[in-house]
Amino acid sequence: MTHTVCIPSSLVREAEDKREATRKVGYVARAATIFNADRVVVFPDRTGERRWGEGFVVTVLRYAATPPHLRQEAWDVRDELEYAGVLPPLRVASQTGSAPDGSESLTQGIVTEVGPEGRVRVTCGLQHPISLHAPDGMEPSEGERVTVRISSREPVRARLVDEPQPGYVVERTDLTEVLGRRDAGVRIATSRHGQPLTVPWLGDLTRDVEADGMTVAFGAPGRGLPDILGIDVDDVGAAAGTAAGAGGKDSPGPGGVEPVADPGFDLWLNTIPRQGSEVVRTEEALFASLACLTLTE
Template structure:
């Protein structure tokens, strides 16, 4: 799986004082994913770190933020988790509806149901959701996934799924180890205990990013080492020894690391005692997505 995948814990809003603040924070997380052209924004479980708002709330707000504006009302309606959705900043992605020379419209849709025999139900801005056949060139999309629909007629409705990229990113809940196993390219864990990012170090492994990049972030007051049960001093020791993983590849404790290629401190001159997740996302991705 190539492209840019971002991993955040379900405890990402653990320090929010109320639902409005939690929603606004997730809006900035979604903005970071949009600004840096992420393909996937995945939420992995951190049950011990969750407080009032956990995995379901985080996933729903992020999915709502990623939904094209013309589909938000139809797909989501009114939900308690979206009480303060009005504070979410707009993502302002490229146009969700285009037309080509054949006068057919290309709409972004959301899969609302996966049926039998390679068919899916899609909401795509028409009067009603429509049932479409998944073409052989496409993998069957999951419920909630964005798809591209080419509409040749609205009355009667004639439409088909096409294997074309959609602007924006998909949101899903994942197991961290499974996400890293499926990832292509570099798999980066961000932590102030990791190797300090420098121009030379970035140039060292930057070419690998062409095959894909997965970046994981921690939660406020609860970084990735604590979430994964890895002693911070082990990561620092690995840095001092010139190793990319804590403990070393042959150590019995390597199972504590779910499969990262490298632990990086992407803000080596951190001036604040803590860096918020959304701040770390902007700071880290600005460096890691640099082009040659």
């Protein structure tokens, strides 16, 4: 089960300066972390981009996902990271998490040197880099992030483990490719023109998400998904209305739209049906939408 969040490369199109743009990306990183997103996909919206586009968004998201003790080793000085100090800490639990009995802890490291006989030198937040043996089938390369299980710090006893990286990974690709993946799960487009999310419907929807995962796409400030994809909002509204009436007023139905520009969503969803502001920012929509869609019974 995979949870994927898709945001446009025009995410920070209305930011007044680089500091504000960095902070905005930081809120997206926080939302992805809080709600356990596995992937954050940045899809192209070249028309909507302004001063800071895809490269900026991807770089800041990846930097934010890098554990603090690895950032100096993993990142050179880059223009995109000028205001990285304003990023909120993600505090991914498993980066410093301990085993239930307190005997071991997991942390992230970065490979600084690959030696003979499967040994690698790893920087992982201890006082000095440590030499570890790679497990069978694992061939880490220089600069790669790895997971380290520490059983003792004095003296140091640690080992590399072949376990998934905590937090989210960042990809840059188009929506059609992401929605066509086998692990896409429930494919949701968020829009104020979509079908309003209701309490009776929420139970069925979250059960599907819990079983199959989800891929949720968001628009940009002043430029929603219909605008980005070239879909008439009337088509979205008509599809939502048809879906709502297909099996009772709270039944979602397929919720798709017919235009070729639709990359393959299962439904168009309005997760803030009573919004009191004319504009809901992308990062606000992430928190509102993911809070609903990750509920459990």
